[in-house]
Amino acid sequence: MNGSMKMSRREFLKGGAIAGGSLIIGMYLPLSHFSAALATPETSFSPNAFIRIDTDETVTIIVTKSEMGQGVYTSLPMIIAEELECDWKSIRVESAPVAPVFNSPVFGAQLTGGSTSIRTEWERLAKAGAIGREMLIAAAARTWNVVPETCHAENGRVINSNGKSLSYGDLVKTAATMTPPRDAPVKSPDAYKLIGKPAHRLDGLAKANGSAQFGLDVNLPGMLTAVISRSPVFGGKIISFNSTKAKAVPGVTDVVQITSGVAVIATGFWEALKGREALEISWSEGEWADLNTPALVKEYATLSATQGLIARKDGDPGKEIEKAAKRLNAEYQLPYLAHATLEPNNCVVDLKAESCDVWIGTQYQTECRNTAARISGVKPETINIHTTFLGGGFGRRATPLPHLVDALEVAKAVKLPIKLVLTREDDMQAGYYRPQWYDRLSAGLDESGNLIAWRHTIVGQSIATGTPFEAMMIKDGVDRSSVEGAQDIPYSIPNILVDLHSPKKGVPVFFWRSVGHSHTAFVVESFLDEAARAAGKDPFEFRRALLADKPRHRGVLELAAQKAGWGTPLAAGRGRGIAVHESFGSFVAQVAEVSVASSGEVRVHRVICAVDCGRIVNPDIIRAQMESGIVFGLSAALHGKITLKAGRVEQSNYQNYPVIRMDEMPEIEVHIVPSTENPGGCGEPGVPPIAPAVVNAICAATGARIRSLPIQPESILSEIKK
Amino acid sequence: MIDLVVNGKKYSLDVSPDTPLLWVIRDKLHLSGTKYGCGLGICGACTVHIDGIAQHSCQMQVKDAAGKEITTIEGIPEDHSVKVAWQEEDVSQCGWCQPGQIMAAVSLLKTKPQPGDSDIDSKMTGNICRCGTYQRIRRAIHKASKMTGEGVKK
Numbered sequence: 001m002n003g004s005m006k007m008s009r010r011e012f013l014k015g016g017a018i019a020g021g022s023l024i025i026g027m028y029l030p031l032s033h034f035s036a037a038l039a040t041p042e043t044s045f046s047p048n049a050f051i052r053i054d055t056d057e058t059v060t061i062i063v064t065k066s067e068m069g070q071g072v073y074t075s076l077p078m079i080i081a082e083e084l085e086c087d088w089k090s091i092r093v094e095s096a097p098v099a100p101v102f103n104s105p106v107f108g109a110q111l112t113g114g115s116t117s118i119r120t121e122w123e124r125l126a127k128a129g130a131i132g133r134e135m136l137i138a139a140a141a142r143t144w145n146v147v148p149e150t151c152h153a154e155n156g157r158v159i160n161s162n163g164k165s166l167s168y169g170d171l172v173k174t175a176a177t178m179t180p181p182r183d184a185p186v187k188s189p190d191a192y193k194l195i196g197k198p199a200h201r202l203d204g205l206a207k208a209n210g211s212a213q214f215g216l217d218v219n220l221p222g223m224l225t226a227v228i229s230r231s232p233v234f235g236g237k238i239i240s241f242n243s244t245k246a247k248a249v250p251g252v253t254d255v256v257q258i259t260s261g262v263a264v265i266a267t268g269f270w271e272a273l274k275g276r277e278a279l280e281i282s283w284s285e286g287e288w289a290d291l292n293t294p295a296l297v298k299e300y301a302t303l304s305a306t307q308g309l310i311a312r313k314d315g316d317p318g319k320e321i322e323k324a325a326k327r328l329n330a331e332y333q334l335p336y337l338a339h340a341t342l343e344p345n346n347c348v349v350d351l352k353a354e355s356c357d358v359w360i361g362t363q364y365q366t367e368c369r370n371t372a373a374r375i376s377g378v379k380p381e382t383i384n385i386h387t388t389f390l391g392g393g394f395g396r397r398a399t400p401l402p403h404l405v406d407a408l409e410v411a412k413a414v415k416l417p418i419k420l421v422l423t424r425e426d427d428m429q430a431g432y433y434r435p436q437w438y439d440r441l442s443a444g445l446d447e448s449g450n451l452i453a454w455r456h457t458i459v460g461q462s463i464a465t466g467t468p469f470e471a472m473m474i475k476d477g478v479d480r481s482s483v484e485g486a487q488d489i490p491y492s493i494p495n496i497l498v499d500l501h502s503p504k505k506g507v508p509v510f511f512w513r514s515v516g517h518s519h520t521a522f523v524v525e526s527f528l529d530e531a532a533r534a535a536g537k538d539p540f541e542f543r544r545a546l547l548a549d550k551p552r553h554r555g556v557l558e559l560a561a562q563k564a565g566w567g568t569p570l571a572a573g574r575g576r577g578i579a580v581h582e583s584f585g586s587f588v589a590q591v592a593e594v595s596v597a598s599s600g601e602v603r604v605h606r607v608i609c610a611v612d613c614g615r616i617v618n619p620d621i622i623r624a625q626m627e628s629g630i631v632f633g634l635s636a637a638l639h640g641k642i643t644l645k646a647g648r649v650e651q652s653n654y655q656n657y658p659v660i661r662m663d664e665m666p667e668i669e670v671h672i673v674p675s676t677e678n679p680g681g682c683g684e685p686g687v688p689p690i691a692p693a694v695v696n697a698i699c700a701a702t703g704a705r706i707r708s709l710p711i712q713p714e715s716i717l718s719e720i721k722k
Numbered sequence: 723m724i725d726l727v728v729n730g731k732k733y734s735l736d737v738s739p740d741t742p743l744l745w746v747i748r749d750k751l752h753l754s755g756t757k758y759g760c761g762l763g764i765c766g767a768c769t770v771h772i773d774g775i776a777q778h779s780c781q782m783q784v785k786d787a788a789g790k791e792i793t794t795i796e797g798i799p800e801d802h803s804v805k806v807a808w809q810e811e812d813v814s815q816c817g818w819c820q821p822g823q824i825m826a827a828v829s830l831l832k833t834k835p836q837p838g839d840s841d842i843d844s845k846m847t848g849n850i851c852r853c854g855t856y857q858r859i860r861r862a863i864h865k866a867s868k869m870t871g872e873g874v875k876k
Contacts, residue, residue: 069815069853204809207817210755210795214818217754225749250738268749269758270741342759342767342852343818391757391818392852424760620812624858628815631854654764654850662846665856 023172025051025132025180027101027124048101050128051080053136057156057169059086062094064102065121066112066363067203068393069628070683071621074201078617079122082194083129083186086168087156093202095387098369109366109468113398113511115584115681118617122679130184139175140166189615189676198620203389215361215388216421218348223417224253226410227272227426230261233285233647234431234506238262245278255279258409260402265414269421285647288506293436293643297333300438300459300503304331308457308501309477311487315495317444320453324444328534332441332523332707335641337434337512340657343391344427345403348419351411355382358407361390363398367468371401375408394632395511399432400467428657429649431508433642434515435460435482439523444495449535451546453495456486456527460519461509462502477502485520485688490553490582491528491546507644513632514687517583521688522637522695522709525579529696530705539696540566540578552612553580555673556589559610563671564591571595574605575701579692586613586680587673590630592666592693596702600713604634604666604694612673613680622682623670629686630668635659637691639710724788728753729797739785744768746784747794755795755821759850766849769822769829770794776829778848795821804828807866815853823849827863836867 026048052060061080065072073093081088096102102110105120133153140158141148143166150161159165189196206212231237241262243255251271256263262279266272321327347360349372356378362368365385373380390397407420422430437460444453463481464473473479478500480487487498512518532542540561547554557580561567570576573595580589593606609626616622639658643650651657695706704719726733728751737746747756747770756779759767763778770779771793798805804827814820823846830837830845837845842860851859 067816069817071815200809201812201814203817204812204814207814207820208805208808208824209798209800210753210821212817213754216758219752219754268741268745270745270749271738340852341818342765342816342850343757344759390816392816394852424762624812624815624855627857628854631856632852635854653760653762655762659850659852660854660856661848661850662856662859663843665854665860668857 021055021173021176023053023132023135023176024049025128027128048099050125051084051132053132053168053172055169055172057087057090057167058092059084059090059168060092060094062096064096064110065117066095066361066387066390066393066397068112068361068363068390068397070117070625071201071618072112072117073203074199075118075617075621076121076125077202078194078199079125080129082192083126084132085153085155088194088199090156091202098365098385103366109364111366111398112363112393113395115586115684118679119585119681126186127184130186131180134181134184135175135178136168136171138178139171143171143174195617196619199618201621212389214343214391215348215359216343216346216391218359218388218419220348220350220417223348223419224265224267224414225269225272225419225421226263226265226407227269227276227421227423228258228261228263228406229276229279229281230426231283231285233283233289234508235288236283236285239282239284241279241281243279245280246275249275249278251275254414256410256413258406258413260406263406263410265410265418273423289647291506291644291647293335293645296436296505296644297438300436301331303501303503304438304440304457304459308459308499310497310499311478311483312496312498315453317453317455317495317497320495321442321444321455324452325447326445326534327442328530329442330527330530330707332439332526334437334519334522334709335643336436336507336509337636337640338428338642338651338657339392339394339396339512340428340654340659341392341394341396344422344424345396345430346419346421347404347407348417349407349411350417351376351378351408354378355384357384357386358404359386359388360404361388361397362401363390363393363395364401367401368404371404372408375405376412394513395515396432399510402430425652428652432510433507434512434518435463435509437519441523441527443527443531445531445535449537451491451493451531451535454489454493455497456523457499457501458482458486459501459503461505461507463509463511463515465502465504467510481516483520484516485581485583486524489524490550491543492548493546513629514583514684517581517684517688518633518636521579521581521583522691525581525689525692526695526707529577529692529699533699543578543580552587552677553582556580556587556610556612559671559673560589560591560608563610563669564593564608566591573701575697575699577693577696577698577700579689579696581688583685583688584681585678586611586682586685588626588685588689590689590693592690592697594694594697594701596698596716600717602638602694602698602711602713602716606667606669607690607693608669608671609686610671610673611685612675613682613685614675614677615679616672619672622672625682626670626686627668629684630690631660631665633687633690634666634694637694637709637711638664641710724784726784726788726792727790728792729794737784740783742780743770743782743784743787743792744779747779753794753796757818757821759819764848765819766826767819767822769825769849771825771829774829774832776826795825798824798828802828803866803869804831804862807862807869811858811862811865813855813858813862815855819849819851823851823859827859827866830863831867831870835870837863
């Protein structure tokens with residue numbers, strides 16, 4: 001990739017590389033078969049293109065998935081390059097436009113999420129690459145007047161058995177006139193040259209030299225910057241405002257009221273911010289102005305004592321727990337969490353009478369296009385969504401895009417290109433959090449310490465209610481993302497009841513890296529550890545025995561334990577904790593090694609991670625995603641909480657919403673289980689096991705059982721005293 | 723008018739003297755490699771060099787940068803050992819913090835050509851990476867230090 005991505009269709013057409021024509025491999029719906037075309041400089045834009053090969057040997061891969069750090073601009077091209085047999089160094093990447101052909105089969109929309117990219121794209125990208133390869137071979141065979149069977153493709157060239165060869169660039173024009181085969185054979189894994197081996201990231205240079213273009217980096221001629229003053233309480237409305245002082249700030253060009261608040265428009269961000277500080281607004285705060293976190297926790301706790309909607313029922317856990325030899329009860333709680341992506345949300349809108357261009361680091365292109373059409377009134381087919389690099393995603397950029405609505409409303413009012421920027425504080429207080437949760441559990445053990453019954457009541461807002469995902473995610477009133485990881489608890493327990501309450505609150509909640517698993521893995525894996533200790537058994541062996549018919553869980557559990565030296569002596573004051581969890585088609589076990597200072601401060605020294613994510617594309621990207629997931633989960637476990645006081649979010653920036661920094665970074669070791677299973681996800685599955693692994697390690701080190709996140713030093717000290 | 727020297731190039735700008743240097747670099751000079759993350763000098767995404775020393779450009783008013791030598795990520799040579807090591811170790815994920823991380827690392831290696839882990843901890847702790855690439859940052863700094871020591875790179 002040559003630095004930044006191509007930024008517009010116009011530039012796409014202008015590109016010098018296509019002067020001689022290109023071969024475009026595109027996909028057509030609804031039959032999902034591939035087509036090919038010769039593109040000339042006038043016609044080279046193909047809305048359905050997956051691959052474009054130019055006469056200068058450049059191979060451009062059009063990637064439908066958003067690059068937010070998880071490596072899709074490297075791993076997805078690897079799948080195509082493997083089959084296409086092109087020179088890896090000739091690859092460039094462009095973001096896909098919005099088109100049905102780029103929709104995710106899981107979401108029915110163009111969306112990057114749910115750790116699905118490799119899982120849903122592998123097959124069709126391999127096919128696209130293979131068809132390209134077969135066409136180039138056929139073109140060479142025709143040129144030489146030989147049968148294709150005497151030719152093979154290698155490193156960007158077609159080679160005949162007589163030794164002659166032609167480069168892909170030389171073959172583009174001939175290949176583009178041929179009918180693509182309906183099908184082409186894909187390689188058997190033992191013939192892979194790229195897949196399964198570490199390849200350097202294609203965006204590594206652009207991200208090291210600052211040329212990678214993110215949404216906030218887009219500049220258009222005549223563009224102005226807007227910041228919005230929004231209600232301090234979710235759902236509040238403006239009563240009145242005075243913009244006189246704001247308009248007097250140098251650089252401020254306009255102040256306009258929009259649906260979400262008051263927009264200050266200026267020649268730059270700083271000028272807009274100064275203008276916003278001078279605004280005088282009177283708000284009607286609405287029904288959520290008395291929302292306070294302690295009261296909310298209490299309300300949830302009360303609710304958890306009643307049975308909710310049943311997500312799973314096996315046997316009769318109520319009765320079995322009653323008559324069990326040993327009974328355990330516990331309550332767990334987790335706070336709202338912000339994504340805190342390092343690039344705050346933003347977008348650039350260029351709205352004209354009959355077209356609309358949007359530059360945005362988004363995970364959800366279809367919704368961007370639909371939102372732009374709805375607000376601007378411009379026809380959807382004249383709307384261009386340009387996906388930039390995303391400065392962190394974690395689900396925050398798959399949200400229903402209120403800031404795009406803001407930008408469109410401002411652009412409509414001022415009739416100039418607009419960059420809409422959220423300050424760090426705006427972003428952190430904008431909602432779309434991981435929900436706050438409260439869980440009540442009980443379990444029964446028999447005389448031999450076998451786990452015979454498990455009851456788990458979950459209380460927390462549904463993230464799907466009122467979103468485009470409602471029909472897909474909510475069944476019989478149960479949002480499956482609220483119970484994922486709990487309802488499908490992997491352990492062999494004869495009596496299980498999992499039920500759910502989904503109270504409605506004014507705090508916007510949504511996807512947050514690993515979604516429901518970020519909550520359920522902590523609760524399930526902590527309480528299971530409690531059960532192991534109550535049974536007087538080793539937490540690793542206890543799990544292992546209950547996973548007899550779950551070979552992949554057991555595989556990662558055993559690998560992590562072995563690599564961590566489970567059972568071997570540790571330095572004084574240290575403890576080991578283990579957790580295993582399946583999410584997004586992958587299985588991850590982690591062993592954390594921690595110590596607790598006399599102040600109660602926790603230090604995580606080392607994390608051993610074992611992952612089974614099926615067949616793999618790039619092992620180094622998998623390692624990077626496990627490292628990333630662990631650090632993300634550790635930030636939440638040790639520091640993360642969003643709390644409310646009088647309806648206001650109390651956190652605003654990294655000083656009161658701290659995240660892990662270099663000085664808290666543990667040593668992380670990642671081991672990948674060799675597998676021929678279908679591929680699993682990687683962006684999220686590293687997150688869920690770390691919080692329980694750490695609290696289980698704290699318990700091993702000190703005897704203190706932590707049931708509330710984030711882990712508070714004072715809670716550890718008071719537990720130790722007990 | 724404020725006169726600035728950024729990456730060896732002179733600029734004469736009509737901006738309010740209290741504007742943070744960050745927003746002058748980004749919005750007026752359109753050098754977008756220097757990033758905004760917090761606006762409080764606590765995340766490090768806006769790190770630039772002022773007379774060779776790493777500083778948070780969001781905390782410096784543009785008037786205080788006048789007459790000084792300002793270097794942004796765009797002013798670090800492409801073959802600089804730190805940039806090269808960053809790619810070899812595949813440090814970047816989302817990439818938003820990385821220009822700031824690299825500017826901090828370049829500055830660290832200037833003052834401490836062979837840093838130990840504790841030097842890296844104390845110097846790099848001001849730079850947040852939400853993707854959690856710290857382990858690779860550490861490795862890349864050691865690698866860059868080794869390259870420089872061997873005289874391979876600057």
